[in-house]
Amino acid sequence: MKNSLENKIQDKSAVIGVIGLGYVGLPLAVEFANNGFKVIGIDINEARVNQINNGENYIGDVSDANLAEIVQKGLFSATTDFAKLKEIDAALICVPTPLNKLKDPDVSYILSVLAELSKYVHRDMFISLESTTYPGTTRELILPALEKTGLKVGEDFYLCFSPERVDPGNEKYQIKNTPKVIGGITEQCTAIGVKLYQSIIETIVPVKSPESAETVKLLENTFRSINIGLANEIAIMCEKLGVDVWEVIDAADTKPFGFMKFTPGPGLGGHCIPIDPHYLSWKMKTLNYRARFIELAGEINTTMPDHVVTLIGSGLNRFQKSIRGSNILILGIAYKKDIDDVRESPALDILTLLEQGGAQVDYYDEFVPKIQWNNSEKFSQDKLSGTMLKSYDAVVIVTDHSNVDYQYIKDNAQLIIDTRNVFKGVSDKHIIRLGANQDL
Numbered sequence: 001m002k003n004s005l006e007n008k009i010q011d012k013s014a015v016i017g018v019i020g021l022g023y024v025g026l027p028l029a030v031e032f033a034n035n036g037f038k039v040i041g042i043d044i045n046e047a048r049v050n051q052i053n054n055g056e057n058y059i060g061d062v063s064d065a066n067l068a069e070i071v072q073k074g075l076f077s078a079t080t081d082f083a084k085l086k087e088i089d090a091a092l093i094c095v096p097t098p099l100n101k102l103k104d105p106d107v108s109y110i111l112s113v114l115a116e117l118s119k120y121v122h123r124d125m126f127i128s129l130e131s132t133t134y135p136g137t138t139r140e141l142i143l144p145a146l147e148k149t150g151l152k153v154g155e156d157f158y159l160c161f162s163p164e165r166v167d168p169g170n171e172k173y174q175i176k177n178t179p180k181v182i183g184g185i186t187e188q189c190t191a192i193g194v195k196l197y198q199s200i201i202e203t204i205v206p207v208k209s210p211e212s213a214e215t216v217k218l219l220e221n222t223f224r225s226i227n228i229g230l231a232n233e234i235a236i237m238c239e240k241l242g243v244d245v246w247e248v249i250d251a252a253d254t255k256p257f258g259f260m261k262f263t264p265g266p267g268l269g270g271h272c273i274p275i276d277p278h279y280l281s282w283k284m285k286t287l288n289y290r291a292r293f294i295e296l297a298g299e300i301n302t303t304m305p306d307h308v309v310t311l312i313g314s315g316l317n318r319f320q321k322s323i324r325g326s327n328i329l330i331l332g333i334a335y336k337k338d339i340d341d342v343r344e345s346p347a348l349d350i351l352t353l354l355e356q357g358g359a360q361v362d363y364y365d366e367f368v369p370k371i372q373w374n375n376s377e378k379f380s381q382d383k384l385s386g387t388m389l390k391s392y393d394a395v396v397i398v399t400d401h402s403n404v405d406y407q408y409i410k411d412n413a414q415l416i417i418d419t420r421n422v423f424k425g426v427s428d429k430h431i432i433r434l435g436a437n438q439d440l
């Protein structure tokens with residue numbers, strides 16, 4: 001006999017709660033509303049809550065018109081009041097899981113949500129943790145707090161881990177067509193979770209436990225971090241070998257099987273790839289195991305900004321200049337192309353290193369009008385002109401946004417350090433490409 005929650009999911013009368021309305025939570029909330037569910041977004045950020053209730057979008061992957069429409073129709077509203085959980089049938093937790101200063105997991109956002117959730121968890125409630133975290137979090141942190149209420153998991157409430165797989169800016173893969181992994185504390189938890197997510201996502205991938213689902217996510221992102229680390233180390237090797245790493249990788253990529261292309265870059269940005277593998281290595285330390293690949297990849301990826309600054313110094317040396325006293329422009333400060341997010345962006349590390357080296361540094365990025373910098377704000381240059389470009393001793397392409405005329409940059413810059421192979425195959429005294437023979 002189906003329980004009332006399953007019936008509510010079936011007839012879409014289940015009220016969906018999304019806790020954390022960032023680049024994961026907001027698109028998820030919109031997707032449920034687009035599929036006819038009433039959605040209540042909960043966030044501690046009052047400004048965000050007001051923006052949503054005014055139908056104003058702030059996430060690139062969400063369409064402004066779509067958000068305005070579902071708010072106007074009363075399908076989606078937001079609040080800072082966790083007491084709303086009393087009227088929510090399915091609560092999806094999408095809060096940040098950063099690292100603290102010691103590079104250990106910081107689950108404080110999950111714990112804050114849990115303190116509220118424990119007050120309002122009720123019979124026939126489904127809870128899914130979507131935030132990337134170490135294996136065991138769902139069972140060791142969340143389950144006990146909820147069962148303290150006397151409610152029984154798998155009978156009174158249902159608890160799963162279901163990792164988010166958002167790739168910001170990816171136009172091809174979005175929530176609906178990205179398979180969703182899910183692991184519940186009990187089989188009934190998983191069954192209800194599958195039914196819920198099936199309402200908005202084409203493919204659901206149930207696994208045996210929350211720990212399995214937590215580990216799936218960490219494998220996905222650790223896989224990327226380690227392979228990017230390998231690409232970065234190969235780039236450094238190619239500079240010493242006098243070959244062009246981009247040609248090497250492109251040629252290797254012609255292998256129709258057994259190879260997957262990753263490219264070198266100025267370092268590893270974003271709120272996931274540089275961070276998530278440390279959740280796994282931290283957990284393994286508690287089990288007396290040292291996750292060496294993760295540590296080594298982290299070392300290599302975090303030295304790339306230093307390597308880029310070395311290339312800048314070498315380029316300036318060609319013209320009898322040094323970093324100290326030079327005027328340098330960073331082109332692209334977001335952590336990857338065509339998005340506006342600067343979290344963990346390697347461009348920020350390069351900016352710091354150049355300023356520490358005595359350079360005067362500006363940046364240009366149409367996606368990022370300003371950044372918080374040295375306890376104040378630093379603004380993007382407002383436009384690229386020939387005169388402006390010529391005034392810089394070096395222009396460093398850190399993020400290769402598609403909306404820049406790179407030929408114009410080449411025609412006007414005195415020296416270019418290209419960390420993204422924008423000038424593929426070019427050998428030119430005025431252009432230094434990461435990973436290519438520089439006769440440095």
Ligand code: SAJ
Nearest residue numbers: 165166167168228262263264265268269270272273335336
């Ligand atoms: N990068 C490289 N070389 C590469 C690929 C990426 O240097 O070959 C750099 C990028 O420039 C960026 C960083 O790595 O600074 C992360 O890039 P990313 O493409 O992994 O992008 P994220 O972190 O925005 O999103 C990733 C998702 N991306 C892809 O799968 C392509 C996915 O791994 C996760 O769903 C998401 O993180 C997450 O939220 O976990």
